[in-house]
Amino acid sequence: MSSSSREWNAADYHRLSAPQFEWGQRVLNELLLRGDECVLDAGCGTGKLTRLLLENLPHGKVVGVDLSRNMATYARQNLEPGYGARASLVAADLLDLPFSNCFDGVFSTASFHWVTNHDRLFLNLYGALRRGGWLHAQCGGGPNLARLRQRVRELSQESPFAEWLADFREPWLFSDAEEAARRLHSAGFHEVKTWLEQARFAAKGPEEFEGYLGTFVLHRNLEMLPDAELRSTFLRRLVEWSMASDAPFVLDYWRLNIRALKAG
Ligand SMILES: C[S@@+](CC[C@H](N)C(=O)[O-])C[C@H]1O[C@@H](n2cnc3c(N)ncnc32)[C@H](O)[C@@H]1O
Incomplete structure (x- = not known):
């Protein structure tokens, strides 16, 4: 993996990630915490949800892990001054x-679909949990963004984009609920519950829609294009397509919810 293909624009993500934050808050609100647990925030991004976890764990600790150094650094700068040793951010x-065997719980939102090997992901999370530990997560799943992805595939075959994007493979795994449950059981988890829910989101207008696509939906596709002008043309073509559709600027998100336990 090249270093650019693991990076995110942390400041833009922090500014534009209102939908992810809202979904994450709902997932977090369902957690029943004592307040002294040690929790892993898996794929913590800029740490917006990590902060909420810390607020809900006044006597606990949170370790935020993210593949992107930009994201981990942004989260560290945001959180370590206020929370000291209770917050650790790791790239x-x-x-x-x-x-290994050190967390009471693993929390994760909007991240697992960026990890395309779920067998290995779940095995790693299982190994990181203590006996009796829990996994409480949500990510993209099922038919997530199906209409947009179909249009992106078509556009990627057209001139002038095909030269760089015709063979591009999507960087996500949008698992369905049954497949995720099977993989969680194989990793050793029990009391597994998985389910899909629709989470349509309407951007306020063309600029916001383009910002979302460029920052956290299609940034890997755009990295393949050789210059800023081509990247901007690609995004503009998608904005025009969405504007002419029966649901302008709507992103047809689907979320996969995951709950599971490690035996005590
Ligand atoms: C959409 S962001 C979600 C951030 C945060 N959890 C939130 O809900 O706002 C997805 C994050 O997953 C991280 N990620 C992707 N693959 C990863 C991996 N293999 N290991 C750790 N983090 C990963 C990305 O770097 C990115 O910061």
Whole structure:
């Protein structure tokens, strides 16, 4: 993996990630915490949800892990001054976690679909948990963004983009609920619950829609294009397509919810 293909624009993500933050808050609000647990925030991004976890764990600790150094650094600068040793932010790969038997829980939102090997992901998370530990997560799943992805595939075959994008493989795994449950059981988890829910989101207008696509939906596709003008043309073509559709600027998100336990 090249270093650019693991990076994110942390400041733009922090500014534009209102939908992810809202979904994440709902997932977090369902957690029943004592307040002294040690929790892993897996794929913590800029740390917006990590901060909420810390607020809900006044006597606990949170370790935020993210593959992107930009994201981990942004989260560290945001959180370590206020939370001291209760917050640790680490740049690491969830597929190669440097932790074993040490967390009471793993929390994660909007990240697992960026990890395309879920068998290995779940095995790593299982290994990082203590006995009796929990996994409480949500990510993209099922038919997530199906209409947009179909249009992106078509556009990628057209001139002038095809030269760079015709063979591009999507960087996500949008698992369905049954497949995720099967993989969680194989990794050793029990009391597994997985389900999909629709989470349509309407951007306020063309600029916001383009910002979302460029910052956290299609940034990997755009990295393949050789210059800023071509990247901007690609995005503009998608904005025009969406504007002419029956649901302008709507992103047809689907979320996969995951709950599971490690035996005590
Ligand atoms: C959409 S952001 C979600 C951030 C945060 N959890 C939130 O809800 O706002 C997805 C994050 O997953 C991280 N990520 C992707 N693959 C990863 C991996 N293999 N290991 C660790 N983090 C990863 C990305 O770097 C990115 O910061």
